Amino acid sequence: MKPENFSSLFPLGSHLCREPMPTISELKHDMEVLKQHGFNLIKLQEHWMIDEPLEGQYDFSKYEELIEHASRLDLGIYLGLTCEQAPGWLYRKYPDCRMVGRNGQTILYEAQTTLPADGKPGPCYDHPGALADQDRFIRQLVQTLGKYETIIVWNTWQEIGYWSQMLAGQPVCFCENTLAAFRGWLAEKYVNLDGLNRAWNTRYSDWAYVQPDRGAYNQNALPHDVDWRYFMDNVQVANVLRARARAIKESDPLQRPVFAHKGGIGLAHGFDWTYARTQDFLGSSCYPAWGPFHSWDDGSPAHGGRPDRQTALVNEIASGVALTFDHIRSCNPPGAPIWAAEFQGGPVSTMLHKGRVPSPEDIRRWMLTAVASGVTAISFWVTRAEIMAQETNGFALLDSEGDDTPRLAEAARVGAALNRHGDLFGQPSWGGAEVGILVSEWNAQLCTTVPPAYDHLAYSTRGWHRLLWELGIPVDFVNVDVQPKSLPKVLILPFPLSISEETAAKIVAYVEQGGHLICEATPGRLNEHNQANRGEISPTLRALFGVNQTSLMVVREPEDGSRWTPGERTWGEFAEDTRLQGVGLLANEQVQANVYIQTFTLETNRTKPVCMTGDKIAGVMRNVGKGTAWLIGTYLGHNGTAYRNESTFRFVKTLLAQSAVNPTHDGKLLQRKRQIPGKEAWFFTNPTSQPVTETINVGQAHVEDLLGGSLARTGNEIILTVAGLDVRVLVVSR
Numbered sequence: 001m002k003p004e005n006f007s008s009l010f011p012l013g014s015h016l017c018r019e020p021m022p023t024i025s026e027l028k029h030d031m032e033v034l035k036q037h038g039f040n041l042i043k044l045q046e047h048w049m050i051d052e053p054l055e056g057q058y059d060f061s062k063y064e065e066l067i068e069h070a071s072r073l074d075l076g077i078y079l080g081l082t083c084e085q086a087p088g089w090l091y092r093k094y095p096d097c098r099m100v101g102r103n104g105q106t107i108l109y110e111a112q113t114t115l116p117a118d119g120k121p122g123p124c125y126d127h128p129g130a131l132a133d134q135d136r137f138i139r140q141l142v143q144t145l146g147k148y149e150t151i152i153v154w155n156t157w158q159e160i161g162y163w164s165q166m167l168a169g170q171p172v173c174f175c176e177n178t179l180a181a182f183r184g185w186l187a188e189k190y191v192n193l194d195g196l197n198r199a200w201n202t203r204y205s206d207w208a209y210v211q212p213d214r215g216a217y218n219q220n221a222l223p224h225d226v227d228w229r230y231f232m233d234n235v236q237v238a239n240v241l242r243a244r245a246r247a248i249k250e251s252d253p254l255q256r257p258v259f260a261h262k263g264g265i266g267l268a269h270g271f272d273w274t275y276a277r278t279q280d281f282l283g284s285s286c287y288p289a290w291g292p293f294h295s296w297d298d299g300s301p302a303h304g305g306r307p308d309r310q311t312a313l314v315n316e317i318a319s320g321v322a323l324t325f326d327h328i329r330s331c332n333p334p335g336a337p338i339w340a341a342e343f344q345g346g347p348v349s350t351m352l353h354k355g356r357v358p359s360p361e362d363i364r365r366w367m368l369t370a371v372a373s374g375v376t377a378i379s380f381w382v383t384r385a386e387i388m389a390q391e392t393n394g395f396a397l398l399d400s401e402g403d404d405t406p407r408l409a410e411a412a413r414v415g416a417a418l419n420r421h422g423d424l425f426g427q428p429s430w431g432g433a434e435v436g437i438l439v440s441e442w443n444a445q446l447c448t449t450v451p452p453a454y455d456h457l458a459y460s461t462r463g464w465h466r467l468l469w470e471l472g473i474p475v476d477f478v479n480v481d482v483q484p485k486s487l488p489k490v491l492i493l494p495f496p497l498s499i500s501e502e503t504a505a506k507i508v509a510y511v512e513q514g515g516h517l518i519c520e521a522t523p524g525r526l527n528e529h530n531q532a533n534r535g536e537i538s539p540t541l542r543a544l545f546g547v548n549q550t551s552l553m554v555v556r557e558p559e560d561g562s563r564w565t566p567g568e569r570t571w572g573e574f575a576e577d578t579r580l581q582g583v584g585l586l587a588n589e590q591v592q593a594n595v596y597i598q599t600f601t602l603e604t605n606r607t608k609p610v611c612m613t614g615d616k617i618a619g620v621m622r623n624v625g626k627g628t629a630w631l632i633g634t635y636l637g638h639n640g641t642a643y644r645n646e647s648t649f650r651f652v653k654t655l656l657a658q659s660a661v662n663p664t665h666d667g668k669l670l671q672r673k674r675q676i677p678g679k680e681a682w683f684f685t686n687p688t689s690q691p692v693t694e695t696i697n698v699g700q701a702h703v704e705d706l707l708g709g710s711l712a713r714t715g716n717e718i719i720l721t722v723a724g725l726d727v728r729v730l731v732v733s734r
Helices: 024-036 061-073 088-093 128-145 164-168 176-190 193-200 223-249 271-276 309-331 360-372 406-420 441-448 453-471 501-512 539-545 636-640 646-657
Strands: 012-015 041-045 076-080 151-158 258-262 281-286 339-344 377-381 435-439 475-479 490-493 516-519 547-554 579-582 590-592 596-602 607-613 616-624 627-632 670-676 679-686 692-697 702-705 712-714 717-722 726-733
Touching: 012 406, 024 061, 041 061, 041 151, 041 377, 061 076, 061 128, 088 128, 128 223, 151 223, 151 339, 176 193, 176 223, 193 223, 223 258, 223 271, 223 441, 258 271, 258 339, 271 281, 271 309, 271 441, 281 309, 309 360, 309 453, 309 475, 339 360, 360 406, 360 670, 360 679, 360 726, 435 453, 441 453, 453 475, 453 636, 453 646, 490 501, 501 516, 501 539, 501 616, 501 627, 539 547, 539 616, 539 627, 547 616, 579 616, 579 646, 590 636, 590 646, 596 607, 607 627, 636 646, 679 692, 679 717, 717 726
Parallel strands: 012 041, 012 377, 041 076, 076 151, 151 258, 258 281, 281 339, 339 377, 435 475, 435 490, 490 516, 516 627
Antiparallel strands: 547 596, 579 590, 579 607, 596 616, 607 616, 616 627, 670 679, 679 726, 692 717, 702 726, 712 717
16 A cells, blocks of 8 residues: 555554564464454564674565565555664674763663563664664665555654663663763853853863763752753754654655654653654554553552552543543644554553453544544554563454454454544544643753652643543643644643743743633742742742742641652641632632642732632732733642542633633533544543433534444434443534
8 A cells, every 4th residue: 555545544553563583474464364354554663683683784575575465465564663672783893882871881781682672772872883873774774665655654763762760770871972962962052161050050160071960869959950851851862863764764765754653651741842843743652551540549559459440441541542642642743643653452461460451342442532632543552462571462453363353353443434534534633622731841851850849740730631631621732842823722830840931931921912821839939940939939920920929838638648748757847638718710619739738928909819728828810911820829730630529620610611611512421523624523432430321412414423323313413322431423524
């Protein structure tokens, strides 16, 4: 199948295998099985170590044979690179291309196979020799295989990252090449040593002495830490991605799309926006049943405990699927495809721990939730059960033997339905959102140096997404450093520990121009260099809200819980568990206080109290220009998934209604939309355990159920029943 044939299709694919060991005949057979089930795409994963075992000696013959077989079957090829699994000769040729850990010791790990972790961490491509050999290999690969029109897309990095802390016990890379690149970036950022010294509060006299903090603790909350982590995630990794994309684009005669994908989103981080702009687009893996719980969540099972079925299954789609692809959709350039580049097809298997085999209902619920978040292609991991290392007998649509399973049949059925409307689902057609969750890469990087700040930032961000998802309010993520053409009506700023005055000025401009800001506690308590602002609030934001801080106290969790609260060092440190009481525009509402309670005095009569704790003001609203700025003196997002209660949902719904934002559907069903001119898909999710029947007004449009279910219609209304924990899709044509 040629690239242009996918223009009106929803690419439904599967990875053929990870290991290079299955025979060609076995792989061809599995291709034929997938074709018989209606799949239109196969992923092949190449291995540099296997494909150039000796320098300059290439063997791409197996790929060519498989690609030719795919062509005969009219299957497209999605081809992924595995450059972290570098050949042994590269390390012998350049011993100093090995990565170096924080302690100065060389990382000696050299991947023997693609498991574990696709060869990560791999060599350091800041080494000019290693970079040149990688570039030469990629160009040879693309020149050899690029002649096949069956290849529709290239993937430069499977699950971006080095994962060195997990695989090698050390963060990387502290080699001289990377440190030199870091100093060069600092020199450009700060112009000269005086600029660096002012920002870091240091006294360096020569660039040669500038380096990241190398303390064993590695979380000393120093300005050095923030810049170093920002550099590694946003500059060093991005440079490797750019180099690979450039080598492919300069070698591919057909100029096919180039992308990479994440193993999981950088929640509350901005680096995924960076990665998306080094390629044509960015995708993500998605394994909903691998880790649906955070340890702070309601229902999170203690070690050896038993998860609640309903809670776990809802978490799988809300936090495992919808959150993933709302984030990935948001970080991609406008109009870019949204690929579920690895999608769970079978049981999660790690060592001896084998997870549940996904049912057809799981597969359908996961797929339709992903598509409701804007996904334009799904490629399952993998076709047949894995055969080695930690993932033995896991993940696949097919078992180790046999050519059919109920989960494969359901994936094929849903995929066929999506392809019948490929014009709607195979291209970007997200219906848009009135609410955005703000993302600041600098705040996220700084929070990683102040434990457990990043845990709270990520948890509040995740919780806000869950609150909005469960209220039936679509949401985008908005990066403060990547200005979109238009901003949502409401922006939510979770756990804003660090805000530069430059970023604060952007936020003020948004409000003045008619935006509505909802900000959690401690906005800009620290500046961008990890140093405290006097008054414990950003000066610019203090003026925006018209307040001064009067107190900031840790607040106990309900029933003296200890999910995130440390032990008191002495008597009287913590405020008692409480709920903030709404007043004024939020009268009769209340919300649980989490982590901190921040209280304020008003500096202008234009600032109105909206929350109280006792006789102290703990939340305010101020009209500024054409918009409004709300400051709530605690962390609301935590209650999206911890200590959940109806009052929090009512509070957030009322708060958003003050900015004229309401759920897209008034009922228990949660609605999202995909749309192109003249045609829409309305997704209705039932997050409860029982069937829900509701009346849906569709006007005079033609309506069909995506999967062929029957619909009862009376005039302009459809009577829609959605089973518990299911998703139904109405295709509405006008």
